[in-house]
Amino acid sequence: MNTVETKKSVNANRMALRQPNALQKVFLSPKALNLMYVPALLLFALFIFYPMVKGIRISFTDWDGYSPSFNWVGWDKYTQMLTDKKIFITLKNTLIYGFGSTIFQNLLGLIYALFLDQKLRGVGLVRTIVYLPVIISPLIMGYIWYFFFQYDGGAINDIRILFHMAPSDWLSSGPVAVNIITFVNTYQFMGIAMIIYLAGLQSIPKDYYEAASIDGARWFDRFKSVTLPLLMPSITINVVVNIIGGLKLFDVIVALTNGGPGYASQSLSTMMYNLYFARQDAGYAAALGNVMFILIGIVSLTLLRMLRKREVSM
Amino acid sequence: MGKNLLKYIIIGLIVVVHIIPFYILINLSFKGAGDVGSKWIPAQSLDFGNFMDVWREAGLGKAILNNVIITGIVLLLVIVIGSIAAYPLARRRTRWNNFIYTVCISCLIIPPLTILVPLYKLVVDLGGINTYWAISLAQVTFALPMTIFLYTGFISGIPKELDEAGVIDGCNQYSIFFRLIFPLVKPITATIIILIGVQVWNDYQFSLFFLQQKSIQTVPVVLSMFISQFQSNINWVAAGCLIGMLPITVVYLFLQKFFIKGMADGAIKG
Structure with a gap:
């Protein structure tokens, strides 16, 4: 049934x-x-x-972020930026975080990759250790480096004292703090650049080098005329990935200085966060967000165009 | 031989330089309150007290559980939504679909922070503050561009003859995807799990904004609050950081080949 x-x-x-x-x-x-x-x-x-x-x-209102009422203020929040003294230092810091980390991550990543692209023991170990910070929370990375740069009992000041130098309060100076943050970001993410350059180097056919050697090219000539042009696709990826990462840097700054002293090391990200959650100026924060979006868009797309033009096919 | 010796010295130097931060961290986290010597000097005894105190005081157990839940939900959703989205984009290359693909990919360069204000307001309006679903959906959205990009590239590389064979066997266009294509995308799925998994696991920004109740907060947020409260107890800070980074570090050390390959793949194809 x-x-x-x-x-x-x-x-x-x-x-x-x-x-x-x-x-x-x-x-x-x-x-x-x-x-x-x-x-x-x-x-x-x-x-x-x-x-x-x-x-x-x-961004065209003076909304405070929580109340139901607000006024339309037109372009006020954007013109406010032009007279805001903090904005110039913030913009400068953001660009340093972006371009500074990009330059150092790529230089170090490339040097490490060139060194590791040899048949040596321990190469795998180096790769594992240099890459390790990449997978760790940037916030935690910031705290770890704080142990080095803190004034009282900081690991670096301990060494200075050992050599009879006066301990320095590293993070109390704005420009120094900006450099330290750039350094920490570089240290953390240079592993990515290294791995990508290593993959790029290993994909270059060995007979290209042999041909160049027969022509009597020295190491540097070979690097300039064979390695570098064929590495362009890797350079493009690394530069674009790093610049976006650097321009939107947030976690490391929060962990190390929280934008301080004062606002001397703040970036557009941390400034926006503070405007919204601490100063209740949602309109200004939104306007800043739009500016940051346009900045990152223009910088990354321009770099992408510039670098893509230089790529050659194998 | 002499030349190689120099190279091995350089390798040794690199390893030492890059390991120092972790040495300081581990060393500090074992030091007791009375052990006030330099951070460089090894701890007088292996004291696990800091870990116990921090575990209890900061509530890291619950935070790790929240991390697992959120990362799990995000990965599941991003794989399903991303792979099904990629299939028509890879196989039906109409002008419209190419446009949709470009739209998806351009979302790659949008940092979530630039739309913080309206995004936060949206989540508040939807009643999503302190919920798993809101943070998960937001994370999924910002992880999708990369996922769709990788899946589309991978599926485009699968020969079309497979689809045609499926049609002959009587599959419709959907069962072709679920029965023939999906089982083949495992390698790129592994890449996506690692790439997106690390990103979501370590996320601080979304979690900071959307998770304001302690019971639902993830490790980075719990840790940052704990640290701002106990900043003067540097040994506790170190122990907290070590506990916080331990789960993902252990996974990394076991699966490092996949991690390194996965991250490189993700970036190279990006």
Whole structure:
């Protein structure tokens, strides 16, 4: 009895499959395949595009971040930036974090990669250790380096005292703090550049070097005329990834100086955070967010264009 | 031989220089309150007291659990939503779909922080502060561009003949994906798990904004609050940092080949 009915329904199902109704036809049309990216688009719409539009609106108000009322203030929050003394130092710091870390991560990453691209024992160990900080929370990395740069009992001051030098209060000076933050960010993420350069070096065919050696090229000539041009794709990736990472730096600054002393080491990210959550100036924070977005967009796309032009194919 | 000796000395130097921060961290976390010598001098005794105190005081157990829950949800969602989104983008290269693909990829360069104000307001309006779903969905959204990018690239590399064979066997376009394509994307899925997993596990910004109740906070937030409260007890700070970084470090040390390859793949194809 039961089995008969099951068979019947199975048959009915088969029939339905053979002769799809109108709805199924639509569902099975090639166009309907695009339905598969709808969930992703909905998420982008909700958490990226809608907030972006909303952020532009908020930047033209004096909204404090929580009360239901606000006034439209036009371009006030943007003109306010031009007269804000803090903004110049903040912008300068942001650019130092961005370009400084990019330059050092790439230089060190490349030097390490060139050194590790040899058949030596211990190369794997170096790779593991240099890469380790990459997977650790930048916040924790900041705290670890605080043990070195703190004034009282800091690891570096201990060494200075050992050599009869006066201990220095590193993080109490704005420019020094900015350099230290750049250094910590470089130390943490140079492993990525190293790995990408290493992969790039290993993908260069060895006969290119042999050909260059036969032509009598020295190491540096070979590096300049073979290695560097063929490494351009890796350079592009590293520079763009590092510049975006550096320009939006936040966690390390919070851990090391929280933007201080005063606001001397703050970046656009930490400034925005403080404006919103501490100073309740949501309108200004939103305007700053838009400026930061445009800055990162322009810098990364310009660099991408410039570097892509220099890439050659193997 | 002499030349190689120099190289081995350089290797040794690099290892020492890069290990020093971890030495200081571990050393500090074992030092008792009375052990006030220089941070360089090894701890007088191996004292696990700091770890016990911090574990209890900061509530790191619950925080690690929250990390596991959020990272798990995000990875599951990002793999499902990302892979199904990538399939039509890889296989139906219409002009419209290419446009959608470009839109997805341009989201790669948007730092979440630049839309902090409206995003925070949105989550407040949706009642998502202190919930797992809001932080997870926000993380998924910002992880999707990279995921879609990697999946689309990978699926484009799978021969189209496979799809055609599927059609002959009576699969419709959806079962082709779920039964034939999805089982093949495992290598890139591993890359995505590592790339996005590390990013979500270490996330501080989203967690700081969206998780304001202690019971739902993740390790970085709990740690930052604990540290701002007990800043003067440097040994506790060190012990907290060590506990906080331990889970992911252990996973890394066991699976380092996958980590290094995965991260490099993600970046190179990006």
